[in-house]
Amino acid sequence: MILIRCPHCRELRAEDELVYGGEAGLIRPAESVDDVQWTDYLFMRANPKGMHCEQWCCSAGCGQWFEVMRDTVTHRITAVAKFQQLVAPSGEMT
Numbered sequence: 001m002i003l004i005r006c007p008h009c010r011e012l013r014a015e016d017e018l019v020y021g022g023e024a025g026l027i028r029p030a031e032s033v034d035d036v037q038w039t040d041y042l043f044m045r046a047n048p049k050g051m052h053c054e055q056w057c058c059s060a061g062c063g064q065w066f067e068v069m070r071d072t073v074t075h076r077i078t079a080v081a082k083f084q085q086l087v088a089p090s091g092e093m094t
């Protein structure tokens with residue numbers, strides 16, 4: 001079971017109290033992109049075996065979205081933050 005402390009309300013929540021929102025950090029392309037680029041944005045996602053930056057929602061609590069750095073193999077969480085504040089294990093901002 002995945003347990004994540006929401007960075008907004010500070011409550012520790014189990015994964016069934018949260019909603020997984022997929023890969024974090026995606027940037028919507030300009031309207032002028034071609035169909036291939038738009039399709040990539042809509043459907044193509046990283047599926048790493050290892051560390052992954054994800055977005056989650058505290059759906060049973062405050063309803064806020066936040067980012068999580070999680071190992072997809074072990075489910076070990078190394079960082080949780082409000083958007084644009086996540087610091088990767090390397091110390092770099094994501």
Ligand SMILES: [Zn+2]
Nearest residue numbers: 006009058062
């Ligand atoms: Zn919350």
